Amino acid sequence: RRRRSYSGSPPRRRRSYSRSPPRRRRSYSGSPPRRRRSYSRSPPRRRRSYSRSPPRRRERKRSRSHSPPRRSHRSRSPLDDRRSRYSRYDDPNSSKRKGNNQYKESSPIQTKNIPRNPNEASRQEQCDWTREMTAPSATYESVLALFDAQGHRFESRNLSTCAHRAAKYGGKHNIYLQKDDRMRRLADACRERVKEFDGRGLSIILWAFATAGVEVPALFHAIESEALLKMNTFEVVELTNTVWSFALARIDAPALFRLIAQVALPKIKNFGSQNLANFIWAYSMVKIDAPLLFEAIKDESLKKINEFGTQTIENLLCGFAHIHNIDITELFNACEKVILNKLSEFKLIQLCGILSSFATVRVQASNLFHQIAQSIQQNPKRIQGLNVKPLASLAYAFASMQISIPSLFKSIAQTAIEKLKDTVPQKFVNAPKSYTPQNLTSLAWAFAAIGMGQDANALFHTIGQVAQNNINQFSPQDLANLSWAFAACNIKAPELFQTIAQAAPTMLSDFSPQNLANIAWAFASMNIDAVILFHEIAQVSISKLDTGFKPQVFSNIAWAFASAGIDASIFFSKMADTALPMLADFTPQSLTSLAWAFATLGFDSSFHFFSAIANVTLTKLDDFLPPHLAKMCWTFACIAWSQFDFFNSLLVAAVAHQDKFDDTALAELHLVSIHFQVEFPDQVFPLAQMKERLQLAYQALQNADQSEKVQDNVATALIKMKWGSLNDFNKYFVQGIKLQFPKPDTKTAIIIDGPIYFLKGKENSHIENGPLRFKLRLLEKLGWTIGHIPYYEWESLGEDTAQQASYLQKKLQTLSPIASE
Structure with a gap:
């Protein structure tokens, strides 16, 4: 059926x-x-064919869109206008x-809160304006002119298009766009209608203003607030453009970056090579820590390492070079292999940035460095096309990795001089953007660090002239590093140092402890008279002792003050209290420098501090080098240390190195031998077999620290007073210690104390330092009575012989009655 x-x-x-x-x-x-x-x-009409059964894909796409589908003007209804x-x-x-x-x-649009623009033009006009802005013949001037005429009638989509096209046609950091008031008004228009944009529109606007270099922080912060609400509309490209734009514009947005890190993490597999590189670069620039995201980017980059192009590899390495607390050795090694395989495809400026990244993270890539150096030497014209910034990066990379190639550094120096010579009389504001204080400082630092400063005198002279004309634009870091580089290379530039001494005090509060130590070390090494600068450094350092002073910083800044002869008793007292708990962390060299500085400045009454240094020294005695042993012995002899066991331990350790001491160490050990003799007369000096050698070394290094004219004037006045013999003047030694005007029969002498024996006070005061006290104490222990003439007292007398005679008579009265007669 x-x-x-x-x-x-x-x-x-x-x-x-x-x-x-x-x-x-x-x-x-x-x-x-x-x-x-x-x-x-x-x-x-065009879509009437879909009336019966529209395709599922097209229907799903319309459900996600935020505006009606675009229609051709030929199929528009009259009501659409x-x-x-x-x-x-x-x-x-x-x-x-x-x-x-x-x-x-x-x-992305909150419909209840969007104000409608009553002036918005018809859809036809909006499309026409879009075609006009995106036409092949369009320029940034035509785009901005259209905005100036019709911008108040633009829909939100055309506002973002206008910003994008102006930036694209104008190029990166266009100075004309930065000065154009129409870009400011375009930014204001975007900010007023920021709620109308979805994630794509917001990211396009950010990209445009960041690329053009137009500073509009109000717009960026408004977009930041809106983006936090619409983050679910951001895809991979929008996320990348957003973080890249904020980083390039140097706008702080920590909340946005942390949210983007959470949103991007599940989508990391959809990131392309450029997205990965730009993402890590942006986060490294703003210094936002997102370890989970960084690990994911590293792992994904390793999987897609062969997809990276030349520029994306540079950005990737540059980003990871400034990321801490993550192991990137495997990634850098993988990148090295890719770079070596594609070396001919890279531009030299990209290779400079890549080498700088390897040097920053200290990942060994000697093969890569030598291959690049060889390619430069084979084609010297390549390096001539570089400006100052890549030249500085290239020099910094090789210097940091301690790869010395003299021919390469010579080429860098010659090219840099050619680039800089036209900039010497100019200010940085009129020079190309690569001529920055940081680039000049990096260039000087590299030649100093590699030990080739003396071979680049012309380069340092040029850098000094440029820096002197633009000293107010140098940051604290730049000033400290530039001073250090000139001092490390022993480049004489007194005018530059005086300019730095005048500019630095106003910004010392922004110096880090390391920068304070570096600039003090540089001025002390070059023997530049900058008393005011040193006292300002001491004042600022007191407030920063608990925030960043490390053992090396303590020793460097203490050494600088002692070498410059600066009286800073308050600073050193507080330094002793702060450094005392961390003495065990000092290296033998830093511990020796610290102790030597305190003894040189005459801080011999701090028994507790020196006792702690002595205990630490004995625990690390096997690590001390010969110069450090000699200087530590001299330090404790200078402060009249009377513990035999300590001296005996140091001197016995020095016996094994007796053939490795230089002349300075031998001269210091000679004074130690005299101290040992007067303090421990019953004990045998461990270096007794070297005693004659020690004395000869000390006599050879005893140079007069005052002018011959002062000696001649004092000698003439003493002869007129019938005191002493001309044959003994400046020729008599007591166990190697020179006595300028002696009277051996009565064991009395007159000596002239030069500038090296006095500390410079804040108000032009003069205080005896540790070495002078040490010498006078030894002579007194040896039975001599000394009348010493400070150089500044004699110079104040001028050429008046009567005053000179009266002054000398008073000095002689301080000696024994027999001597004064």
């Missing part, structure tokens, strides 16, 4: 398909779907407003 019923006619189910559409689709036959009805009164592109939000019957949950979750 069932089969008989189908024999006469087809099944009923089939009849429904052949003669009429299914019930579900009947609503499509007579009129367009309700969702499309909100767009126009009649469906577009009078309708806003947001008309669907105004229709109370629109299906978009009736609970489409998918749309509400993905929509």
Whole structure:
């Protein structure tokens, strides 16, 4: 029976398909779907063919869009010209407003809060303006002119297009765009209508203003607030452009970067090579820590390492070079292999940045460095095309890795001089952007660190002239490093140092402890008279003793003050209290420098401090080098240390190195031998077999620290007073210690104390230092009575012989009665 019923006619189910559409689709036959009805009164002619069954993909795409589908002007309804592109939000019957949950979750536009622009032009005009701005013949001037004329009628999409095209046509950091007031007004317009943009529009605007270099922090902060609310509309490209733009514009947005790190982490597999490189570069620039994201980027980069191009590899390495607390050795080694395989494809300026990144993280890549150096030497013209910044990066990289190639550094120096010679009389504001204080400082630092400063005198002279004309633009770090480089190379530049001494005090509060130590060390090494600068450094250092002073900083700054002869008793007292708990962390060299500085400045009353140094010294005695042993012995002899076991331990250790002492160490050990003799007369000096050699070394290094004119004047006056013999003047030695005006028969003498024996006070005061006290104490222990003449007292007498005679008579009266007669 069932089969008989189908024999006469087809099944009923089939009849429904052949003669009429299914019930579900009947609503499509007579009129367009309700969702499309909100767009126009009649469906577009072009899409009428989809009225019966629109493709599923196209329907799903429309459900995610935020505006009506674009239509050709030929298929537009006459009513369309009078309708806003947001008309669907105004229709109370629109299906978009009736609970489409998918749309509400993905929509970047809060419909209740968007103010409508009453001046917005018709859709036709908006399309025409878009075509005009994106035309091949368009320029940034034509785009901004259009905005100036019609910008108040632009829809939000055209505002973002205008910003994008102006930046694209103008190029990166266009100085004309930066000065153009129309860009400021465009930024204001975008900020006022920021709620109308979705993630793509926001990222385009950020990219445009960051690329052009137009500083509009108010716009960036407004976009930051809006982006935090619409983060679910940002795809990989939008996320990348956002972080890149904020980093390039140097706008702080920590909350946004932390949220983006969370959003980007699940999408990391969708990142391309450029997205990975730009992401890590941006986070390294703003110094936002996101370890999980960094690890994910590193792992994904290793998987896609062969997809990276030349520029993306440079950006990737540059970004990871400034990321801490993550092991990137494997990534850098993988990049090294890719770079060596594609070395000919890289530009030299890119290779300079890559080498700088390797040097920053100290990843060994000697093969890469030598291959690049060889390619430069084979084609010297390549390096001539570099400006100052890549030259500084190249020199810094080789110097940091201690790879010395003299021919390469010579080429760098010659090229840098050619680039800088036209800039000497100019200010940095009129020079190319690569002529920055940081680049000049890095260039000088590199030649100093590699030990080739003396071979680049012309380069240092040029750098000094440029720096002197632009000293106010140097940061604290630049001033400290530049001073250090000139001092390390022993380049005489008194005018530059005096200029630095005048400029530095006003910014010392911004110096780090390391910078304070470096600039003090440089001035002391070059023997530059800068008393005011040193006292300002002492004052600032007191406030920073608990925040960043490390053992090396303590020793360097103490050595600098002692070498410069600066009286800073308050600073050194506080330094002793702060350094005491960390003495065990000092290296033998830093411990020796610290102790020597305190003894030189005459801090011999701090028994507790020196006792702690002595204990630490004995625990590290096996690590001391010969110069450090000699200087530590001299230090404790200078402060009249009377513990035999300490001296005996140091001197016994010195016996094994007796052939390795230089002349300075031998001279110091000679004074130690005299101290040992007067303090421990019953004990045998461990270096007794070297005593004659020690004395000869000390006598050879005893140079007069005052002018011959002062000696001649004092000698003439003493002869007139019938005191002493001319044959003994400046020729008599007491166990190697020279006595300038002696009287051996009475064991009395007159000596002249030069500038090296006095500390410079804040108010032009003069205080005896440790070495002078040490010498006078030894002479007194040896039975001599000394009358010493400070150089500044004698110079104050001028050429008046009567005053000179009266002054000498008073000095002689301080000696024994026999001597004064």
